[in-house]
Amino acid sequence: MSCIPCGSAAAAAKAVVAVSDTTMPSKAEVQARGLLIDLYRAKPCMPIMVRLAWHDAGTFCAKDNTGGANASIRFEPEISHGANAGLTAATQLVQTIKDKVPEIGYADLYQLASVVAVEFCGGPSIPFRLGRKDAVEKEVTPDGRLPDAKQGHEHLRDIFYRMGFVDREIVALSGAHALGRAHADRSGFDGAWTKEPLVFDNAYFKELLAKEADPSLLKLPSDLTLLDTPSMSKWVKLYAEDEQLFFRDYAAAHLKLSELGQFQ
Incomplete structure:
Protein backbone atom coordinates (compact mmCIF):
# COMPACT_ATOMS: atom_id res chain seq x y z
CA MET A 1 0.00 0.00 0.00
CA LEU A 146 5.04 21.74 14.04
CA PRO A 147 2.18 24.21 13.56
CA ASP A 148 1.98 27.31 15.75
CA ALA A 149 -1.62 27.91 16.79
CA LYS A 150 -1.05 31.67 16.91
CA GLN A 151 -0.22 31.88 13.20
CA GLY A 152 -2.30 32.35 10.05
CA HIS A 153 -2.83 30.51 6.78
CA GLU A 154 0.60 31.31 5.35
CA HIS A 155 2.24 29.56 8.29
CA LEU A 156 -0.13 26.58 8.02
CA ARG A 157 0.72 26.23 4.37
CA ASP A 158 4.44 26.44 5.06
CA ILE A 159 4.15 23.63 7.62
CA PHE A 160 1.76 21.33 5.76
CA TYR A 161 3.12 21.93 2.26
CA ARG A 162 6.52 20.90 3.64
CA MET A 163 4.94 17.56 4.51
CA GLY A 164 3.29 17.23 1.10
CA PHE A 165 -0.31 18.25 1.86
CA VAL A 166 -2.61 20.62 -0.02
CA ASP A 167 -5.28 23.04 1.24
CA ARG A 168 -8.10 20.50 1.15
CA GLU A 169 -6.10 18.09 3.28
CA ILE A 170 -5.09 20.86 5.69
CA VAL A 171 -8.75 21.64 6.34
CA ALA A 172 -9.73 17.98 6.65
CA LEU A 173 -6.96 17.32 9.17
CA SER A 174 -7.94 20.43 11.13
CA GLY A 175 -11.29 18.73 11.74
CA ALA A 176 -9.60 16.49 14.31
CA HIS A 177 -9.94 19.44 16.68
CA ALA A 178 -13.40 17.99 17.26
CA LEU A 179 -11.54 15.88 19.82
CA GLY A 180 -10.01 17.12 23.03
CA ARG A 181 -9.26 20.51 24.45
CA ALA A 182 -6.37 22.91 24.78
CA HIS A 183 -4.65 23.36 28.14
CA ALA A 184 -3.15 26.65 29.22
CA ASP A 185 -0.10 25.01 30.77
CA ARG A 186 0.72 23.32 27.46
CA SER A 187 -0.25 25.71 24.69
CA GLY A 188 -1.23 28.94 26.39
CA PHE A 189 -4.85 28.35 25.33
CA ASP A 190 -7.66 26.75 27.31
CA GLY A 191 -10.92 25.15 26.28
CA ALA A 192 -12.56 22.67 23.93
CA TRP A 193 -13.43 23.29 20.28
CA THR A 194 -16.77 21.47 20.44
CA LYS A 195 -19.48 20.72 22.97
CA GLU A 196 -18.65 17.00 22.95
CA PRO A 197 -14.85 16.77 22.84
CA LEU A 198 -14.80 12.98 22.99
CA VAL A 199 -16.92 12.62 19.85
CA PHE A 200 -15.33 12.70 16.40
CA ASP A 201 -17.76 14.38 14.01
CA ASN A 202 -18.00 17.52 11.87
CA ALA A 203 -18.97 19.80 14.77
CA TYR A 204 -15.65 21.65 14.53
CA PHE A 205 -16.62 23.03 11.14
CA LYS A 206 -20.15 23.85 12.22
CA GLU A 207 -18.83 25.83 15.18
CA LEU A 208 -16.39 27.71 12.95
CA LEU A 209 -19.30 28.86 10.77
CA ALA A 210 -21.80 29.50 13.57
CA LYS A 211 -23.36 32.95 13.25
CA GLU A 212 -23.60 33.20 17.02
CA ALA A 213 -20.33 31.90 18.42
CA ASP A 214 -20.44 30.00 21.69
CA PRO A 215 -18.11 31.96 23.99
CA SER A 216 -17.31 28.80 25.94
CA LEU A 217 -15.73 27.15 22.89
CA LEU A 218 -12.21 27.67 21.61
CA LYS A 219 -11.29 29.18 18.26
CA LEU A 220 -7.56 29.52 17.74
CA PRO A 221 -6.01 31.88 15.20
CA SER A 222 -5.01 28.75 13.26
CA ASP A 223 -8.69 27.71 13.22
CA LEU A 224 -10.10 31.04 12.14
CA THR A 225 -7.52 31.40 9.40
CA LEU A 226 -9.21 28.52 7.56
CA LEU A 227 -11.92 31.04 6.69
CA ASP A 228 -9.48 33.59 5.30
CA THR A 229 -8.94 32.14 1.83
CA PRO A 230 -11.45 30.62 -0.64
CA SER A 231 -9.31 27.51 -1.24
CA MET A 232 -9.71 26.62 2.44
CA SER A 233 -13.03 28.18 3.43
CA LYS A 234 -14.92 26.25 0.75
CA TRP A 235 -13.90 22.99 2.41
CA VAL A 236 -14.92 24.24 5.84
CA LYS A 237 -18.39 24.88 4.42
CA LEU A 238 -18.58 21.56 2.60
CA TYR A 239 -17.45 19.56 5.63
CA ALA A 240 -19.95 21.40 7.85
CA GLU A 241 -22.71 20.38 5.46
CA ASP A 242 -21.58 16.84 4.68
CA GLU A 243 -20.10 14.76 7.49
CA GLN A 244 -19.56 11.73 5.26
CA LEU A 245 -17.49 13.79 2.84
CA PHE A 246 -15.43 15.01 5.79
CA PHE A 247 -14.98 11.45 7.07
CA ARG A 248 -13.79 10.23 3.66
CA ASP A 249 -11.34 13.08 3.21
CA TYR A 250 -10.16 12.87 6.79
CA ALA A 251 -9.49 9.12 6.58
Whole structure:
Protein backbone atom coordinates (compact mmCIF):
# COMPACT_ATOMS: atom_id res chain seq x y z
CA MET A 1 0.00 0.00 0.00
CA SER A 2 1.31 3.43 -0.88
CA CYS A 3 0.29 6.77 0.55
CA ILE A 4 -2.79 8.24 -1.13
CA PRO A 5 -1.61 11.02 -3.44
CA CYS A 6 -3.25 14.41 -3.57
CA GLY A 7 -6.33 14.05 -5.75
CA SER A 8 -10.08 13.82 -5.85
CA ALA A 9 -12.21 12.72 -2.92
CA ALA A 10 -13.55 9.88 -5.04
CA ALA A 11 -10.08 8.57 -5.74
CA ALA A 12 -9.14 8.88 -2.09
CA ALA A 13 -12.30 7.07 -1.00
CA LYS A 14 -11.67 4.25 -3.47
CA ALA A 15 -8.12 3.88 -2.19
CA VAL A 16 -9.34 3.74 1.40
CA VAL A 17 -11.90 1.06 0.57
CA ALA A 18 -9.36 -0.94 -1.38
CA VAL A 19 -6.89 -0.94 1.49
CA SER A 20 -9.58 -1.77 4.04
CA ASP A 21 -10.79 -4.70 1.97
CA THR A 22 -7.41 -6.28 1.33
CA THR A 23 -5.34 -5.66 4.45
CA MET A 24 -5.55 -8.38 7.06
CA PRO A 25 -4.30 -7.35 10.51
CA SER A 26 -1.69 -9.50 12.19
CA LYS A 27 -2.28 -11.23 15.51
CA ALA A 28 -0.10 -8.60 17.20
CA GLU A 29 -2.10 -5.76 15.70
CA VAL A 30 -5.37 -7.33 16.78
CA GLN A 31 -3.99 -7.74 20.29
CA ALA A 32 -2.76 -4.15 20.40
CA ARG A 33 -6.08 -2.83 19.14
CA GLY A 34 -7.90 -4.71 21.86
CA LEU A 35 -5.60 -3.36 24.56
CA LEU A 36 -6.02 0.18 23.23
CA ILE A 37 -9.79 -0.14 23.32
CA ASP A 38 -9.58 -1.43 26.90
CA LEU A 39 -7.40 1.57 27.75
CA TYR A 40 -9.84 4.02 26.17
CA ARG A 41 -12.76 2.47 28.01
CA ALA A 42 -10.94 2.87 31.31
CA LYS A 43 -9.34 6.24 30.61
CA PRO A 44 -10.67 8.72 28.02
CA CYS A 45 -7.22 9.59 26.70
CA MET A 46 -8.13 9.37 23.01
CA PRO A 47 -7.42 13.03 22.18
CA ILE A 48 -3.88 13.02 23.55
CA MET A 49 -3.14 9.80 21.64
CA VAL A 50 -4.22 11.50 18.42
CA ARG A 51 -2.01 14.45 19.30
CA LEU A 52 0.98 12.19 20.00
CA ALA A 53 0.74 10.50 16.60
CA TRP A 54 0.20 13.80 14.81
CA HIS A 55 3.15 15.49 16.45
CA ASP A 56 5.40 12.55 15.69
CA ALA A 57 4.41 12.35 12.02
CA GLY A 58 4.08 16.11 11.58
CA THR A 59 7.84 16.70 11.68
CA PHE A 60 8.21 15.25 8.17
CA CYS A 61 10.08 17.19 5.52
CA ALA A 62 9.45 15.90 2.00
CA LYS A 63 12.46 17.74 0.62
CA ASP A 64 15.07 15.78 2.57
CA ASN A 65 12.90 12.88 3.81
CA THR A 66 13.61 13.54 7.48
CA GLY A 67 11.21 13.24 10.40
CA GLY A 68 7.82 11.67 9.97
CA ALA A 69 6.03 8.77 11.62
CA ASN A 70 9.09 7.16 13.15
CA ALA A 71 8.60 7.66 16.92
CA SER A 72 11.53 10.08 17.21
CA ILE A 73 9.22 12.04 19.52
CA ARG A 74 10.01 9.60 22.33
CA PHE A 75 13.58 10.94 22.56
CA GLU A 76 15.04 14.09 24.04
CA PRO A 77 15.18 16.87 23.07
CA GLU A 78 12.22 16.36 20.73
CA ILE A 79 9.73 15.33 23.40
CA SER A 80 10.59 18.55 25.27
CA HIS A 81 9.93 20.87 22.33
CA GLY A 82 7.34 23.46 23.25
CA ALA A 83 4.70 22.09 20.88
CA ASN A 84 4.97 18.69 22.57
CA ALA A 85 4.23 19.87 26.10
CA GLY A 86 2.27 17.23 27.99
CA LEU A 87 2.96 14.40 25.55
CA THR A 88 5.25 12.50 27.90
CA ALA A 89 2.05 11.28 29.56
CA ALA A 90 0.92 9.86 26.22
CA THR A 91 4.22 8.06 25.58
CA GLN A 92 3.92 6.48 29.02
CA LEU A 93 0.41 5.24 28.24
CA VAL A 94 1.60 3.74 24.96
CA GLN A 95 4.44 2.04 26.83
CA THR A 96 1.88 0.02 28.81
CA ILE A 97 0.66 -1.43 25.50
CA LYS A 98 4.17 -1.89 24.14
CA ASP A 99 5.15 -3.91 27.21
CA LYS A 100 2.33 -6.37 26.45
CA VAL A 101 2.90 -6.49 22.67
CA PRO A 102 6.68 -6.05 22.33
CA GLU A 103 6.75 -7.21 18.71
CA ILE A 104 5.09 -3.97 17.57
CA GLY A 105 7.46 -1.06 17.10
CA TYR A 106 6.94 2.34 18.72
CA ALA A 107 6.32 4.09 15.40
CA ASP A 108 3.57 1.64 14.49
CA LEU A 109 2.05 1.75 17.95
CA TYR A 110 1.89 5.55 18.12
CA GLN A 111 0.02 5.65 14.82
CA LEU A 112 -2.21 2.70 15.66
CA ALA A 113 -3.17 4.35 18.95
CA SER A 114 -4.35 7.39 17.00
CA VAL A 115 -6.27 5.38 14.40
CA VAL A 116 -8.05 3.39 17.11
CA ALA A 117 -8.77 6.58 19.07
CA VAL A 118 -10.50 8.25 16.10
CA GLU A 119 -12.56 5.13 15.43
CA PHE A 120 -13.38 4.70 19.15
CA CYS A 121 -14.78 8.25 19.22
CA GLY A 122 -17.12 7.58 16.30
CA GLY A 123 -14.87 8.75 13.49
CA PRO A 124 -14.05 7.00 10.22
CA SER A 125 -12.21 3.72 9.89
CA ILE A 126 -8.67 4.56 8.83
CA PRO A 127 -6.60 2.00 6.91
CA PHE A 128 -3.49 0.89 8.74
CA ARG A 129 -0.54 -1.43 8.28
CA LEU A 130 2.45 -2.34 10.37
CA GLY A 131 6.03 -1.92 9.20
CA ARG A 132 7.23 1.55 10.16
CA LYS A 133 10.89 1.83 11.10
CA ASP A 134 11.59 3.21 14.58
CA ALA A 135 13.94 6.17 14.71
CA VAL A 136 17.14 6.10 16.73
CA GLU A 137 18.16 8.97 18.99
CA LYS A 138 20.34 10.67 16.38
CA GLU A 139 17.27 11.04 14.15
CA VAL A 140 15.41 13.51 16.38
CA THR A 141 14.13 16.52 14.47
CA PRO A 142 14.84 20.20 15.21
CA ASP A 143 12.31 22.37 16.99
CA GLY A 144 9.93 24.50 14.94
CA ARG A 145 8.53 21.93 12.52
CA LEU A 146 5.04 21.74 14.04
CA PRO A 147 2.18 24.21 13.56
CA ASP A 148 1.98 27.31 15.75
CA ALA A 149 -1.62 27.91 16.79
CA LYS A 150 -1.05 31.67 16.91
CA GLN A 151 -0.22 31.88 13.20
CA GLY A 152 -2.30 32.35 10.05
CA HIS A 153 -2.83 30.51 6.78
CA GLU A 154 0.60 31.31 5.35
CA HIS A 155 2.24 29.56 8.29
CA LEU A 156 -0.13 26.58 8.02
CA ARG A 157 0.72 26.23 4.37
CA ASP A 158 4.44 26.44 5.06
CA ILE A 159 4.15 23.63 7.62
CA PHE A 160 1.76 21.33 5.76
CA TYR A 161 3.12 21.93 2.26
CA ARG A 162 6.52 20.90 3.64
CA MET A 163 4.94 17.56 4.51
CA GLY A 164 3.29 17.23 1.10
CA PHE A 165 -0.31 18.25 1.86
CA VAL A 166 -2.61 20.62 -0.02
CA ASP A 167 -5.28 23.04 1.24
CA ARG A 168 -8.10 20.50 1.15
CA GLU A 169 -6.10 18.09 3.28
CA ILE A 170 -5.09 20.86 5.69
CA VAL A 171 -8.75 21.64 6.34
CA ALA A 172 -9.73 17.98 6.65
CA LEU A 173 -6.96 17.32 9.17
CA SER A 174 -7.94 20.43 11.13
CA GLY A 175 -11.29 18.73 11.74
CA ALA A 176 -9.60 16.49 14.31
CA HIS A 177 -9.94 19.44 16.68
CA ALA A 178 -13.40 17.99 17.26
CA LEU A 179 -11.54 15.88 19.82
CA GLY A 180 -10.01 17.12 23.03
CA ARG A 181 -9.26 20.51 24.45
CA ALA A 182 -6.37 22.91 24.78
CA HIS A 183 -4.65 23.36 28.14
CA ALA A 184 -3.15 26.65 29.22
CA ASP A 185 -0.10 25.01 30.77
CA ARG A 186 0.72 23.32 27.46
CA SER A 187 -0.25 25.71 24.69
CA GLY A 188 -1.23 28.94 26.39
CA PHE A 189 -4.85 28.35 25.33
CA ASP A 190 -7.66 26.75 27.31
CA GLY A 191 -10.92 25.15 26.28
CA ALA A 192 -12.56 22.67 23.93
CA TRP A 193 -13.43 23.29 20.28
CA THR A 194 -16.77 21.47 20.44
CA LYS A 195 -19.48 20.72 22.97
CA GLU A 196 -18.65 17.00 22.95
CA PRO A 197 -14.85 16.77 22.84
CA LEU A 198 -14.80 12.98 22.99
CA VAL A 199 -16.92 12.62 19.85
CA PHE A 200 -15.33 12.70 16.40
CA ASP A 201 -17.76 14.38 14.01
CA ASN A 202 -18.00 17.52 11.87
CA ALA A 203 -18.97 19.80 14.77
CA TYR A 204 -15.65 21.65 14.53
CA PHE A 205 -16.62 23.03 11.14
CA LYS A 206 -20.15 23.85 12.22
CA GLU A 207 -18.83 25.83 15.18
CA LEU A 208 -16.39 27.71 12.95
CA LEU A 209 -19.30 28.86 10.77
CA ALA A 210 -21.80 29.50 13.57
CA LYS A 211 -23.36 32.95 13.25
CA GLU A 212 -23.60 33.20 17.02
CA ALA A 213 -20.33 31.90 18.42
CA ASP A 214 -20.44 30.00 21.69
CA PRO A 215 -18.11 31.96 23.99
CA SER A 216 -17.31 28.80 25.94
CA LEU A 217 -15.73 27.15 22.89
CA LEU A 218 -12.21 27.67 21.61
CA LYS A 219 -11.29 29.18 18.26
CA LEU A 220 -7.56 29.52 17.74
CA PRO A 221 -6.01 31.88 15.20
CA SER A 222 -5.01 28.75 13.26
CA ASP A 223 -8.69 27.71 13.22
CA LEU A 224 -10.10 31.04 12.14
CA THR A 225 -7.52 31.40 9.40
CA LEU A 226 -9.21 28.52 7.56
CA LEU A 227 -11.92 31.04 6.69
CA ASP A 228 -9.48 33.59 5.30
CA THR A 229 -8.94 32.14 1.83
CA PRO A 230 -11.45 30.62 -0.64
CA SER A 231 -9.31 27.51 -1.24
CA MET A 232 -9.71 26.62 2.44
CA SER A 233 -13.03 28.18 3.43
CA LYS A 234 -14.92 26.25 0.75
CA TRP A 235 -13.90 22.99 2.41
CA VAL A 236 -14.92 24.24 5.84
CA LYS A 237 -18.39 24.88 4.42
CA LEU A 238 -18.58 21.56 2.60
CA TYR A 239 -17.45 19.56 5.63
CA ALA A 240 -19.95 21.40 7.85
CA GLU A 241 -22.71 20.38 5.46
CA ASP A 242 -21.58 16.84 4.68
CA GLU A 243 -20.10 14.76 7.49
CA GLN A 244 -19.56 11.73 5.26
CA LEU A 245 -17.49 13.79 2.84
CA PHE A 246 -15.43 15.01 5.79
CA PHE A 247 -14.98 11.45 7.07
CA ARG A 248 -13.79 10.23 3.66
CA ASP A 249 -11.34 13.08 3.21
CA TYR A 250 -10.16 12.87 6.79
CA ALA A 251 -9.49 9.12 6.58
CA ALA A 252 -7.42 9.62 3.42
CA ALA A 253 -5.46 12.53 4.89
CA HIS A 254 -4.89 10.77 8.21
CA LEU A 255 -3.64 7.69 6.39
CA LYS A 256 -1.18 9.84 4.47
CA LEU A 257 -0.05 11.59 7.65
CA SER A 258 0.44 8.28 9.49
CA GLU A 259 2.83 7.02 6.83
CA LEU A 260 4.98 10.11 6.25
CA GLY A 261 8.60 9.10 5.77
CA GLN A 262 7.74 5.40 5.68
CA PHE A 263 7.07 2.64 3.10
CA GLN A 264 9.04 4.30 0.30
